[in-house]
Amino acid sequence: MKCVTGAEALDMHEEFDLLLLDLRLPDIDGLEVCRAVRATSDIPLIAFASADRGLDRVLCLQAGADDCLAKPYGPRELIARIEAVLRRARPARAATRRTPAVLARGSLCIDPATREVRLNGRLIKLTRKEFDLLHRLAAEPHTVHSRARLMADLWGYREGYAPDARASRTIDTHVSAIRTKLGAPDWIVTVRGVGFRFGRT
Structure with a gap:
C-alpha cells in the first residue's frame, strides 16, 4: 500500500511489516518521519535519497533507518536489500517483542x-x-x-x-x-x- 504523505505513513506504518520511505515528502521532512517511526516501532525501514545528497543518506541511517538507497536504483538491488533487512530484523524483533501492559x-x-x-x-x-x-x-x-x-x-x-x-x-x-x-x-x-x-x- 502506498502513502502519499508523511502523516499517512506515521498513521499507518504499524499495519505493515516493512516501510519504504522516500525522504522527499510533501508535508513532513522524511528524516523527521524516520525518527518518529523509530521512536515507537522496530519496523524494518529502508529510505531513499537522491544520489547527490550523500549527507541525507548518512543522516537517515543515524535517524534509525536500516538501510538507505541512492536514487535511481534498480529493482533487483531493491529486492536484495529488502531481503537482507528482513533477515536481520526477524530474529531481533522476535527476541525483543514483549506484550505491552494493559x-x-x-x-x-x-x-x-x-x-x-x-x-x-x-x-x-x-x-x-x-x-x-x-x-x-x-x-x-x-x-x-x-x-x-x-x-x-x-x-x-x-x-x-x-x-x-x-x-x-x-x-x-x-x-x-x-x-x-x-x-x-x-x-x-x-x-x-x-x-x-x-x-x-
Missing part, C-alpha cells in the same frame, strides 16, 4: 497489544490516532501534555514545533471525538494555554 483507569481499560478500548466492558471503537492520543494521556495520567509535544510524538512534527491553528484544531477534533465516544468530557481535561491531561485516575 492500562486500567477506573472503568476504562486500554489494551495496547490489541489496540482495544473498553469502558465498563463495552468495546469503544477509536481511530488509530484517537487510540494513540488516549493511550498517551492515560499512560501518564498526572502529566500535562503540551500541544507541541503531542504533535511531535503522535503526528511526527519536528521537535519544538509551535502548533498553528490548523494543528491545534486537529488535536481538538481528536480530543472531542474521544470524549464523545467515552460519553463524558472529563475523561480528558484541557489545561488552558498548555495542553491536555487524563481526567480520571
